Amino acid sequence: xxxxxxxxxxxxxxxxxxxxxxxxxxxxxxxxxxxxxxxxxxxxxxxxxxxxxxxxxxxxxxxxxxxxxxxxxxxxxxxxxxxxxxxxxxxxxxxxxxxxxxxxxxxxxxxxxxxxxxxxxxxxxxxxxxxxxxxxxxxxxxxxxxxxxxxxxxxxxxxxxxxxxxxxxxxxxxxxxxxxxxxxxxxxxxxxxxxxxxxxxxxxxxxxxxxxxxxxxxxxxxxxxxxxxxxxxxxxxxxxxxxxxxxxxxxxxxxxxxxxxxxxxxxxxxxxxxxxxxxxxxxxxxxxxxxxxxxxxxxxxxxxxxxxxxxxxxxxxxxxxxxxxxxxxxxxxxxxxxxxxxxxxxxxxxxxxxxxxxxxxxxxxxxxxxxxxxxxxxxxxxxxxxxxx
Amino acid sequence: xxxxxxxxxxxxxxxxxxxxxxxxxxxxxxxxxxxxxxxxxxxxxxxxxxxxxxxxxxxxxxxxxxxxxxxxxxx
Numbered sequence: 001x002x003x004x005x006x007x008x009x010x011x012x013x014x015x016x017x018x019x020x021x022x023x024x025x026x027x028x029x030x031x032x033x034x035x036x037x038x039x040x041x042x043x044x045x046x047x048x049x050x051x052x053x054x055x056x057x058x059x060x061x062x063x064x065x066x067x068x069x070x071x072x073x074x075x076x077x078x079x080x081x082x083x084x085x086x087x088x089x090x091x092x093x094x095x096x097x098x099x100x101x102x103x104x105x106x107x108x109x110x111x112x113x114x115x116x117x118x119x120x121x122x123x124x125x126x127x128x129x130x131x132x133x134x135x136x137x138x139x140x141x142x143x144x145x146x147x148x149x150x151x152x153x154x155x156x157x158x159x160x161x162x163x164x165x166x167x168x169x170x171x172x173x174x175x176x177x178x179x180x181x182x183x184x185x186x187x188x189x190x191x192x193x194x195x196x197x198x199x200x201x202x203x204x205x206x207x208x209x210x211x212x213x214x215x216x217x218x219x220x221x222x223x224x225x226x227x228x229x230x231x232x233x234x235x236x237x238x239x240x241x242x243x244x245x246x247x248x249x250x251x252x253x254x255x256x257x258x259x260x261x262x263x264x265x266x267x268x269x270x271x272x273x274x275x276x277x278x279x280x281x282x283x284x285x286x287x288x289x290x291x292x293x294x295x296x297x298x299x300x301x302x303x304x305x306x307x308x309x310x311x312x313x314x315x316x317x318x319x320x321x322x323x324x325x326x327x328x329x330x331x332x333x334x335x336x337x338x339x340x341x342x343x344x345x346x347x348x349x350x351x352x353x354x355x356x357x358x359x360x361x362x363x364x365x366x367x368x369x370x371x372x373x374x375x376x377x378x379x380x381x382x383x384x385x386x387x388x389x
Numbered sequence: 390x391x392x393x394x395x396x397x398x399x400x401x402x403x404x405x406x407x408x409x410x411x412x413x414x415x416x417x418x419x420x421x422x423x424x425x426x427x428x429x430x431x432x433x434x435x436x437x438x439x440x441x442x443x444x445x446x447x448x449x450x451x452x453x454x455x456x457x458x459x460x461x462x463x464x
Contacts, residue, residue: 033435039443052435066435134413172452178430183419186428192452233453239428247427255450263450271427280427290449314449322444328432347436353447380443382436 025104025131027062030055033386041351041378044074062099064110068092077313077374078205081361082220085156091116104131108142117158118203120149123170138178146170152203168198184241191234201225207311208361208368209300216367221303223310226295231257235265246272255290261315263290278333284324284349292317298359299369313374316358324349328384338389345384352377 032053039046050068057063070091075084097110108127114120125144132139152164174192181187206220235253242248249269256262267286274281293315295308325348332342352375359371366372415423422428431437445451 033433035435035439037439050435050439135417136413136415174452180413180415180420180423183415184422186423188430190453192454194452231449231451233450235453237430239430241422241425241428245425245427247425253450253453255453257449259449261449263448265450273427280432286444288444288448288450293449314447318448320448324440326433326436345433345436347433347440349440349443351443380440382439384433384436386433 025101025106027056027059027099027101027106028054029388030062031386031388033384035382035384037383038381039378042353042376043076043080044072046070046072060101062101064095064097064099066093066095068094077360077362077376081208082204082206084204089117091119104135105129110144118151118153118160122147125172127174136180140174140176140178142172142174142176144170144172146172148198150199150203164203166199166203168196168200170194170196181238185238187236187238189234189236191232194229194231194233196229197227199225200227200229201310202312205310205312207297207300207309209303209305210368213301218299218361218368219303221309223312224295224306224308225310226259226308229258231255246270259315260294261290261292263288278330280328282324282326282328284322284326286322286324287319288322289319290317292357296357298357311358313355313358317356318354318358319356320351320353322349322351324380326382332387339387341388343384343386345382345386347380347382347384349380350377351380 033051035050037047037050048069048071050066052064052066054062054064070093072087072089072091075086079085079087091114093112093114095110095112097108100107106129108125108129110123110125110127112121112123112125114122123144123146125142127140127142129138129140131137146169148168148170150166150168152161153159154161172192172194174190176188176190178188179186201223203222205223207223208218208220211217211219233253233255235251237249237251239247239249247270249267249271251265251267251269253265254263255265265286265288267284269285270283272281272283273279293310295306296310296312296315298311298316300306300309326345327347328343328345330341330343332339334340355374358374359369360374361368361371363371426432441454
């Protein structure tokens, strides 16, 4: 069968769902959010502002726009091992989207662009969401296409290697079903497939190998990655209303990909209103674990041992645990001038990363391959302000 | 992967095949608790998107949670 163009397949999906029974629905709330966030851990500090605005121009059309800046400083374990100087780089991300509501169907298109001095990522997305069965069920379909350009900075002044310009393309397909199950229980299932093709590795990262058979020393060489990657993620979630006006949420995600990584993510969230409903507290516990990719090794026996060789700790066997607390306080609870509601929030997450086959190669007092396993803790702080108008 | 859009379409057809026939077993007037803000899946989309970005850039697993795109900022 001849392959249909991407846009034709998307249009087909949209038309089929648009044939559903039609009654009026409502667009999401108009609101503006600003946030300052900080990530600090593993020798890296990332901080900067973000904003997101949603406004409705009628009862059928809604626009969203967002802008975010990440200032990245420090030196990761990979950079220390390779003797690279600490970095200072800026990532700027902007996104824009339109939602169109027709009856019970919401059509969405979006555009996102993220720019670093050596990385340019552009993503276009489209989706459709249909409410049905007396609004008990909402089915959403989404597709996106991404185009990345990867370059390589060769000195501290930010000068780029003129002979190095790589590309990678990405496609995603997602389906999501949200379901009202009882008067106290809602649930959902999600599935997303991602295919990537092109230059998928980090141009600076290296694998390491023994300097000679039986040697206590190691040498490094640029990583070698496959040119394709397909991944699948399926998740299930449930949220239950507790008798004392609080909620408990459970989530589980299973992930598998063509690089032989299998990952499990489990999360438990508890939400509790306090202080006469002016303050909402959220508590989060998240556990994640994965095995290593088929072409990953902490220490290869010799250079060019295999066709594909990586020492990216993102591909190493690892588990991590996140514990978070979030507080949100209502500053304005009823209409005041043009503001319907306003809140401020403070979120803190602590993440402990444990690697099971990635060693701390910066500790040169140990023979290669005998260094302690690498582990580190990270803190994520978010300060938020939101208004509904 | 080429079959993915077709699978979506079939799923949509299956889901919609009972439209207008199935009666909601939780009536609109019985959804007061579900409309409470403590039951919202995502009260702070900006915050949710950021924490998912933090996780996705340090784990191989991605997707299945509704967020896509974005550069790394994570060397």
